Amino acid sequence: MLDSVSFAQKQRLAYIDFCLLFRGSIYRNDLINRFEVGLSAGSRDFNLYKQLAPQNLRYDQQQKRYFQTDAFKPLFQHDPQRTLVKLANDISDGFDAIGDIHFPVEAPSRLNVPDLFVVARLVQAILNQKAIEVTYTSLSSGNSVKQLVPHAIVDNGLRWHLRAFDRVSQSYRDFVLTRIEKVNICGSAEDFEGTENDHEWQRMIPLQLVPHPHNIKHKSAIERDYGMKNGVLTVEVRAAMAGYLLRRWNVDCTEDADLRGPEYQLWLRNRVTLVDTPNLAIAPGYG
Incomplete structure (x- = not known):
């Protein structure tokens, strides 16, 4: 069905997909304001998205908001590297997934590519000020389960890492993204765990x-x-x-x-x- 959809509507569907993946939710007005379309057009886009991927979203009548479901699988293929760069520059559109314009400019190849779904869960936790439980593999101690409160994803020039409060060491530390797996959101962050108390970050x-x-x-x-x-x-x-x-x-x-x-x-x-x-x-x- 996607083959018969116009490019403009594909952009809007990709935006819905992107918001569900990385924010965990989307309001109808997010789409309407982003693309300056009418209410009826926005409703048609959400209805089409539900036809294409009915397992991906649920509507909360009280909050008037669409939420990502546990069975969510992206409707589009979002490239991890391009998505991370866009997130770092506050660009949230998902257009790479539908083949938007590619300019003849190349960046150095990276040897490590983070898992897109790990990145998505981390972004959701940061935006919603949530704590997470992750399985992390370190060079010194191997695999361990950590409880973290993340506040930023950072490109250090060679690889991406997560800046987060570590509840075990009670300190802010950096965690390499490619060493993180099995991300589970496990409650809200405490006030003292927020970014404003990360003095080396501030x-x-x-x-x-x-x-x-x-x-x-x-x-x-x-x-x-x-x-x-x-x-x-x-x-x-x-x-x-x-x-x-x-x-x-x-x-x-x-x-x-x-x-x-x-x-x-x-x-x-x-x-x-x-x-x-x-x-x-x-x-x-x-x-």
């Missing part, structure tokens, strides 16, 4: 990056690469993310710019700003 620190004083012959090239002003690029970054950024860009974090090699094109001029910042074991030369 704290912004300035990183002053300059061309490496020993490894770069023509410093103006690096200044142009990064749009530096007066030879300096100042980046405001969350303290919880500083280590990832410094590793991703191979920033020499030694006190006297001691690291040698063509990969070290940048040096952190204000090293002192990293004091009391976590996750710096991965920052080149810091320690």
